[in-house]
Amino acid sequence: MPQNNYTTKKICRRTQGGTASRIKLIAMKISLWRRSYTVMTTFCLLGLTTASRPEMSADVELRVGIVQRFGDNPKQQLQIEPTKGDRLRVEFLKGNQQQTLVTANPIKLEVSMQPLAQPKIEEQVVLGTYRTYEIAEDSAQKFRAQGIEVEIAQPERWQVWAKRDVYNTPLLRRLLLESVRATNNKMAYVDTKVLQQVPEVSWIVDGKRYSRDRLEISSSKNLIRVNQGNKPGNARLYPGRIELQPNAYGTYTLVNEVPLETYLRGVVPYEIGTTAPKAALEVQAIIARTYALRNLRRFAIDEYQLCADTHCQVYYGLSGVTTATDRAIVATRSMVLTYKNELIDALYSSTTGGVTASFSDVWNGEDRPYLQPVVDAPGNIWNLATQNLADEKNFQQFIKLNKGFNESEWDVFRWRRESKIEDIAKGLQKFLKVKKSPYANFQTIKSMKIVERSRSGRILKLAVDTDIGTFYLHKDEVRSAFFAPVSTLFYLEPLSKLDKDKLDESKSDNDKSDKSKSDKSKSDNDKSNKDKLDKSKSDKDKSDNNESDNDKSELWGYAFIGGGLGHGVGLSQTGAQNLAKLGWSSAKILEFYYPQTQIKVLNNTIKLETN
Numbered sequence: 001m002p003q004n005n006y007t008t009k010k011i012c013r014r015t016q017g018g019t020a021s022r023i024k025l026i027a028m029k030i031s032l033w034r035r036s037y038t039v040m041t042t043f044c045l046l047g048l049t050t051a052s053r054p055e056m057s058a059d060v061e062l063r064v065g066i067v068q069r070f071g072d073n074p075k076q077q078l079q080i081e082p083t084k085g086d087r088l089r090v091e092f093l094k095g096n097q098q099q100t101l102v103t104a105n106p107i108k109l110e111v112s113m114q115p116l117a118q119p120k121i122e123e124q125v126v127l128g129t130y131r132t133y134e135i136a137e138d139s140a141q142k143f144r145a146q147g148i149e150v151e152i153a154q155p156e157r158w159q160v161w162a163k164r165d166v167y168n169t170p171l172l173r174r175l176l177l178e179s180v181r182a183t184n185n186k187m188a189y190v191d192t193k194v195l196q197q198v199p200e201v202s203w204i205v206d207g208k209r210y211s212r213d214r215l216e217i218s219s220s221k222n223l224i225r226v227n228q229g230n231k232p233g234n235a236r237l238y239p240g241r242i243e244l245q246p247n248a249y250g251t252y253t254l255v256n257e258v259p260l261e262t263y264l265r266g267v268v269p270y271e272i273g274t275t276a277p278k279a280a281l282e283v284q285a286i287i288a289r290t291y292a293l294r295n296l297r298r299f300a301i302d303e304y305q306l307c308a309d310t311h312c313q314v315y316y317g318l319s320g321v322t323t324a325t326d327r328a329i330v331a332t333r334s335m336v337l338t339y340k341n342e343l344i345d346a347l348y349s350s351t352t353g354g355v356t357a358s359f360s361d362v363w364n365g366e367d368r369p370y371l372q373p374v375v376d377a378p379g380n381i382w383n384l385a386t387q388n389l390a391d392e393k394n395f396q397q398f399i400k401l402n403k404g405f406n407e408s409e410w411d412v413f414r415w416r417r418e419s420k421i422e423d424i425a426k427g428l429q430k431f432l433k434v435k436k437s438p439y440a441n442f443q444t445i446k447s448m449k450i451v452e453r454s455r456s457g458r459i460l461k462l463a464v465d466t467d468i469g470t471f472y473l474h475k476d477e478v479r480s481a482f483f484a485p486v487s488t489l490f491y492l493e494p495l496s497k498l499d500k501d502k503l504d505e506s507k508s509d510n511d512k513s514d515k516s517k518s519d520k521s522k523s524d525n526d527k528s529n530k531d532k533l534d535k536s537k538s539d540k541d542k543s544d545n546n547e548s549d550n551d552k553s554e555l556w557g558y559a560f561i562g563g564g565l566g567h568g569v570g571l572s573q574t575g576a577q578n579l580a581k582l583g584w585s586s587a588k589i590l591e592f593y594y595p596q597t598q599i600k601v602l603n604n605t606i607k608l609e610t611n
Helices: 003-014 018-035 037-045 054-058 133-145 170-181 260-265 268-272 278-294 323-331 392-399 421-434 477-481 497-512 519-542 547-552 573-581 586-593
Strands: 061-070 077-082 088-094 097-103 107-130 150-153 158-162 189-205 208-210 215-219 223-227 236-239 241-246 252-259 335-339 415-420 445-453 459-466 469-474 490-496 555-562 598-601
Touching (some): 133 158, 223 241, 236 252, 278 335, 278 586, 392 490, 469 477
Antiparallel strands (some): 061 252, 077 223, 107 158, 107 189, 150 158, 215 241, 415 555, 490 555
């Protein structure tokens, strides 16, 4: 890339309000991007890399954190490698002077803990801790409405911090905390750390060690390998440039600067797979492009835009690209999904469990008109208008259905997971401690009950009665609080010790049976299991006066019985593949999962973000 373009982008990125500047820059680039469409498509169809595309400066460039917290583990190492026949160009500042090194050898990055001459106090006001960015974002908006300046962070879980450069003294931080707690926010706290040592990064080039906390690495082919371990086969191939920079948590982030369309080549294969039908691959390309552009502010606190895991979209570079996934990206180039000329919140998950969720079923915030419950099946097998899944009886009847859904053949479409009450308690205590909840000190669980469901059957409110009182879990935090369920689409079944013994006995009998028995035989076994369980409950009721049976009637734990994996909002990747196999087009699949939306070619008039 020409030096003048490179310098211009760096100046834009490092000015105050850099994320907003980049969004404006993206808007200006879109018209240029469309002009180069024909030429770019030709190059992509030939399967060429970014090195062969002179029009790349017209593409939207993203900053993706591919190693987010390098230095959390002092033993962690990174190796940056050129591809065969290429060389790495390393740029860094020494004083006020720009330094450049060129090498054909790998660059090894290491971290060591350096003692400080004097202890350093580092603190921030944590206003809340959340499972997902969506909940943190909604909370941040509410704090802003109260006049509190905030920023969203992800040291491990998502958090909302009082803006550090505004609340920059111990007195201001504590006055704010007092004010926030007066509004009944008991989760806020000042996170204070006394640092005796800090991680310091160094890197080795051609046998010489350098210590700088920022460096930029590029190559003439625009291809760089990054190895997070010691095994050569673990290296991933990334397009574009690599930067090492400090983050907000005292460690470092390795950022990949990559054009949007090339970024998609590293997302689509890993999100939906390389063998998915053509229409499903095209759908994935469109929603991945939309999702990326909609979420550019996600990591503003750390001066990059997206992560490379499931907190954003899985992005593993170019090692897994295929002709099929590349063709889907080319066929949909520049296409995004919109609602009233604004990029939609293009949420998706691997499965829905048979019914998609509304945005507000899972997270706080305003509902999206295009994210509403949809029965995830090609035919009419359940009517939500007349059989609302907020009703517990309807919900349990729905969960017992297995056939006719897009995901019916998928392993996690339906599941049953049993947990001892002691294990449930440990998980809840850990969750509540992270949230700084006063209920974290409970010792025993007396009972659990689902209090409220949404129209899609998702749990909105779950009560946990303990020895120190009753607390409530809401929406998606249910998945964080329990180890067993992998979605919020489930119901609870209390199990006594006697129930558990009988169920284990039934499972043992089934395991010993001939695996080649017919479906009828399996049905008989299932009925037998149910009969044994019913009998055990009857026996338990008849033995109230027997001390041993009384012990066995005590609560052993709970069975979590449900369906789906993930939040279930928007498109099901599994469902999309089934619909594509049935002959549905990519446009029809998108209309099914995101009603009232339109596919548009990205242009200057489309609103990129909601705020």
